[in-house]
Amino acid sequence: AIDVVALAAVRATREAQVAQGRDKLPSILGTPAAGESAGGEFFDGNTEVATFPGDLPLDPEPLFNGTDAFRGLATEAAETSDFRFLRFRPPTLDREGSEPPTLPHIRLDRALQFLIGDKLA
Secondary structure (H helix, E strand, C coil), X not given: CCCCCCCECCCCEEEEEEEECCEEEEEEEECECCCCEECCEECCCCCCEEXXXXXXXXXXXXXXXXXXXXXXXXXXXXXXXXXXXXXXCCCCCCCCCCCCCCCCCECHHHHHHHHHHHHHC
């Protein structure tokens, strides 16, 4: 059997709405890894930030060609860009009672069930 699922072993961000005047912008909340930078700001690895991931254009062709081609966080020409994104660190784990803390994930349980679930039954 074949299955396809979007997953993340560790969920490092969460969705939020940020108010800007009367507008509400969809945003991503998380703590950038220490030393990460974006827009001239450097992050210490402890401060949570909200970032606007951007809108998808109606015509994606300019993202790949021309002077406005996508370059990630780089400011150089497309041929020399690294196309990286802001990296977020895993969240701090809080212990509740005597239970060990667990990392938040995105559908990792579903992937494990598909891969080894029949071996555990």
